[in-house]
Amino acid sequence: MTGFNTTTQEQQHSGYPAYDEQISQLVHYVYHNELDSALALHRARLALLDALGCAMETLQQSSECRAIIGPRIPGTDAPNGFKLPGTNYQMDPVKGAFDLSTLIRFLDHNDAYPGAEWGHPSDNLGAILAVADWLSRTRESAPSNGGAQPTIRTVIIALIKAYEIQGCYQMQNAFNKVGLDHTILVKIASTAVTAWLTGLTEAQAAAAISHAWADGHPLRIFRQSPNVGPRKGWAAGDAAMRAVHLCLLAKAGQPGIPTALSDPDWGFLKTSFGGQPLRLPRPLGSLVMETVFFKLITAEGHGISAVQAALQLSKTLSEKGLDAPRDISRIHVRTHEAACRIIDKQGPLSNAADRDHCMRYMIAVVLLKKAVIEAADYSDSGPWARDPRVEALRSKIDIVEEKQFTADYNGEKKSTASGLTISLVDGTTLDEVVVEYPIGHHLHQDTLAKVQAKFRENMKGMFSQEEIDRIIQAVYDDKMPVHQLVDLLVRDTNID
Template sequence: MTATIHTVAVEKTSGDLAREQQLAWKLAELATRAKDAPQDDEAVAMAKNRIIDNAAIALGAANERAVKVARADALGSKGTGKATIWGLEDKFAPVPAAFANAVGVRFLDNDDCYLAAEYSHPDDNISPIIAVGQHLGVSGADILRGIVVAYEVHVALVGTGDGTGICLHKHKVDHMTHIAAGTAAGLSSMLGLDTEQAYHAINFAVHNAISSRQSRKGDIGAQKEFVPGFSAEISIKAVHHAMHGLKGPNPVYEGVDSIIRRFLNGRDDENAVYKVELAEPGVDALRNIMKTYPKQYAFEYQGQAIIDLALELRKQLPKKGDGVDLDQIEKIVLETSHHTHHVIGTDAQDPQKIDPDSPRGTLDHSIMFAIARCIQAGEFHKDRAYQMTSAEKDELRAIMARIETQFDQRWEDLYHDQDPNVQAYGGRMVITLAVGNEVADEKTRANAHPGGDTPWQRPDYEAKLADYTKDLVSDVERDRFIAAVDGMDSISGDELVRINLIVDAGKLEMPDTNGIY
């Protein structure tokens, strides 16, 4: 392995950094040289797993309001392109198709994750790459390479240990910036662009993909779910314009008025330095996709291991009928990392996070809700977890008020450990019962994590697909789709329409409101 850690620093005066020294150029080189290098078999197989995962979660959310609106937005382009939208047989223009699919994939907060210096959902890159690939009739192998490259770039920007990665959330910048870089690189690789074109595509995409994290605060509507749709649109147009020979603002990372200097650490320190580890183009296998984690539950990633832990501890709690005697629980304390405590725990001091009447976009970022719902229901299903009766809400409100999160330095150290074999996003849970005794245990990683108790394999992705689409898609159609994904390496052109899962046993709904179009 010959990966290199690159130093990324701000220019002292405009124009004093040769483009070959710029991060965007290095990302472009990685992307464009990948076309002539053999692909890693495991990475390609994982890309196929994540396509199946995308189909599952997109159709699992297909009739949610925001997803219906995004899909309806695309209907005006029906017949004007060759891209598909999950669930529909028609073909569409690539930009609206990518937008609709990306919104569907993100809605349940059940897509894959990678956390290091920054947070990310790397499969946000998949929708635009498939849409453009279908539209232009590239090969399935090209699409898979584009996905692997997008993951490679995205994960590298988020961080791969040894102090690498560009943290955005510290400065309240949304992680769309890294999504756009990954997508532009993946599209460039898939389409066989030269390094000059890829460089400008990345500059265009990154520059236009800066947004604040206010999208995750307040009365959350759909902005958080729409972020990957906007990123897909920005990235596709960035590549399109670069292919015409247009030049994006550069250097997009290091410029005196660019990303690092005006939005990140360089805003307060003109000598700020970041480090990014990149594989040697054409030499190293691109395997960053193997570092990413699937999500078993429709909930913020920091809660995945805690949900597993709560379900395991539930088995030891006093029973009442078929459930747990919630009255016997005096309090629950979760010792955990700063993020879990401060962002999705009680230190957030957000009354909505302990109110079961809050919107789903808030509840899926409340560890108090996740713990209470697991103990109450004995499961955490993507739908049933958030569908509650009034009586269940009253019970939840009472138990959520008895849950407290506490910062623990041990879990903070594990959270930030640079060794991926040590790094963990879990906690220790202590449940104190009314009789005085305690039920306690800890979990470092989610079961589904590559380093968890039961790391996900292909059957787990297929089971998730069956569960999330059971009321919409027939077994025959699911089997056809899985076979098509498995055979992507040998298809191209109009055959790429097969990389779509058609709703043939249910109904895709339209919005019940009107907009401009």
């Protein structure tokens, strides 16, 4: 793909070089790529519904998250501002982007995409919907003073492109291996599509993206023991908020940093990426949306296959009249390298964020519960956090890398396989259960039907069936102004 050559008057007069090629590539893709994949468009509507449902699930279940959303100054409203779904808050799009992306991400139930880096492309919806709703309301109130009003189609196209940017970078670039958090890619992708949404020129878009690369980037420390904490739930909101702010700065005329990536002394690649190249392994199109993994089980994505395998084994144990942990001597887990590196934790687990990134905890709870693990099962107040049987089972688990699973995870199959074998105290061993494509994978035939069912389940605590039906219909109405969809999601009062 050929990127445009961003040459501004400032560059001509100051001798600045053209923007780094990958910055130009992103702008060219966002501004000039015409999407025509029916599959991507269909899955994008489900991705939008799924993300909104995850936000409503968080509002209902997490008082910790509810405590950090709302206007910067309590009690204030922003004229024509973004109306945060599930609430009566109306705020500026910068804080709105933080709040919606945080709500989507907080319970670790939104979609995911595998690769050298694992990330969650729907994290970008906070920036997209906050800006689109704000522009839609602004242009509705003064149509002669603005551009075209954003529609549902606008949001869908922006979502596909944000997924593609984030997902393609994830394929071959392991930010975690240099200590950076994957939400750096939310900032890059959200900046690129928000630039387009807000009507920036291509030169301004390049400037905004260059600043996104030049930012100080979050360390991954808040996802790794012993420092795991709730920041992993709002890190995406932080990235989305920054993306919107950078675009507003570029719109106000702030110049860019043309060699933000490549400068040999001070560029991102030298200072923050170990001197490695950034790889875009394929032309940007719509593949990521076509193959994104929908999280239909509340578990860190690398561990969902293990959860399903454990569920099958729990049924076998029950059929044989066996008890966990009493009758189990050992649980052997074969899985892919990323799971070993990210969610194989031993020792104490200090909070919900720590538990939901521990494969051993997930497996133990499923074997004891004899059902899939849910968001409440990770909480301090839940039934399992202090159950000694969980710790007894965790101590009996060993996790090893299976090279073929790693190859399939990194290759074209993009499977997230795990195999579990249970050895019993009487010396017998149950047959290994291997799950290669867990529910939510694009090759699992039940995935898309279950995504809409998950949305309805997440919404029903706050919306009637008639309201849910209208929201679904709106997501399929390409010509509907964005604010009309968001109005369907507003509640008159906030959840305490």
